[in-house]
Amino acid sequence: MPTTPSPFTRKPPAAPTVAQLIRFGAREFDAAGLAYGHGTVDATDDAAALVFHALGLDHADAGTAYAVKPGGPQVEQVLGLFAERLRRRVPVAYLMGRMWFAGLEFEVDQRVIVPRSPLAELIARGFAPWIDPARVLRVVDLGTGSGCIAIACALQFPQARVDAVDLSPDALEVATRNVQRHGVGARLQLHLGDTFEPLGDAVYDLIVSNPPYVSDAEMDALPREYLHEPDMALRAGSDGLDVVRRILREADAHLAPGGILVVEVGDSEGRLQQAYPGVPFVWLEFEHGGGGVFLLTKDDLRRHRHELSGAS
Numbered sequence: 001m002p003t004t005p006s007p008f009t010r011k012p013p014a015a016p017t018v019a020q021l022i023r024f025g026a027r028e029f030d031a032a033g034l035a036y037g038h039g040t041v042d043a044t045d046d047a048a049a050l051v052f053h054a055l056g057l058d059h060a061d062a063g064t065a066y067a068v069k070p071g072g073p074q075v076e077q078v079l080g081l082f083a084e085r086l087r088r089r090v091p092v093a094y095l096m097g098r099m100w101f102a103g104l105e106f107e108v109d110q111r112v113i114v115p116r117s118p119l120a121e122l123i124a125r126g127f128a129p130w131i132d133p134a135r136v137l138r139v140v141d142l143g144t145g146s147g148c149i150a151i152a153c154a155l156q157f158p159q160a161r162v163d164a165v166d167l168s169p170d171a172l173e174v175a176t177r178n179v180q181r182h183g184v185g186a187r188l189q190l191h192l193g194d195t196f197e198p199l200g201d202a203v204y205d206l207i208v209s210n211p212p213y214v215s216d217a218e219m220d221a222l223p224r225e226y227l228h229e230p231d232m233a234l235r236a237g238s239d240g241l242d243v244v245r246r247i248l249r250e251a252d253a254h255l256a257p258g259g260i261l262v263v264e265v266g267d268s269e270g271r272l273q274q275a276y277p278g279v280p281f282v283w284l285e286f287e288h289g290g291g292g293v294f295l296l297t298k299d300d301l302r303r304h305r306h307e308l309s310g311a312s
């Protein structure tokens with residue numbers, strides 16, 4: 001009977017400690033040239049996430065966990081996950097079925113992208129100093145995916161009602177589970193539809209979005225890890241701005257006086273500025289990395305409404 005060839009370049013260590021398992025995995029991941037950035041930053045982070053997950057260890061116990069020697073079946077389970085990561089280039093979040101965002105745990109599977117937006121940092125600050133957190137009573141998250149941004153906002157602003165929209169019924173099934181998990185169902189409503197379309201004429205103090213913003217050309221060049229994510233969560237036309245344009249066109253009508261629009265556009269930042277040269281996008285800075293997030297106020301949207309409604 002043919003056997004599947006080992007995906008490893010070296011022999012796994014015998015009776016390893018947690019630290020040795022992580023080191024082994026990280027070396028193999030580096031040797032294979034895996035891509036990171038789906039909630040983990042490098043090979044060691046990736047391997048550690050899988051080891052801690054398989055062994056049921058808590059990251060808070062990292063200090064003592066590294067010396068632990070797992071039993072044989074547990075080691076086999078870890079090596080199975082390493083092999084899966086190497087053979088199919090599946091991001092670790094999908095192998096674990098979960099990922100953390102803004103300090104919260106979310107269920108994830110291939111119906112939603114892996115939560116990783118730098119918006120987490122802004123949410124943790126209550127979007128200060130751009131808006132007074134105490135006056136945020138209505139929030140909408142456009143393109144909610146797993147629900148991570150909407151749920152983190154609901155928890156950050158306990159006085160607020162939150163709407164969350166997605167065009168994917170599959171994504172909303174995952175978001176529904178996460179809404180239940182975090183107990184915010186009384187204040188957070190999920191909507192199926194295209195950006196503002198299912199919301200009628202509702203207005204918000206905060207409109208937040210991490211929409212699809214990858215151009216067709218960039219999609220073709222993405223590492224294999226990204227192909228496990230839903231195409232519609234990433235791809236946004238020839239210049240990556242298809243969905244962002246729609247948001248910009250309609251945001252003014254849905255923003256309350258004093259409100260703000262905050263949108264992640266990643267590497268489409270330059271193309272967006274070219275498409276709307278007169279619009280004073282404020283590009284936000286992040287202590288923990290990431291960028292490509294702009295902010296516009298209600299006044300900005302109002303003043304530039306002709307340009308925002310017209311750019312093709």
Ligand SMILES: C[S@@+](CC[C@H](N)C(=O)[O-])C[C@H]1O[C@@H](n2cnc3c(N)ncnc32)[C@H](O)[C@@H]1O
Binds near residue numbers: 210
């Ligand atoms: C980049 S993902 C972001 C998911 C989540 N907010 C996060 O940060 O992890 C974009 C999401 O927008 C959804 N989407 C794509 N086109 C949309 C549209 N026209 N209207 C609403 N949602 C859309 C996708 O299904 C996907 O879940």
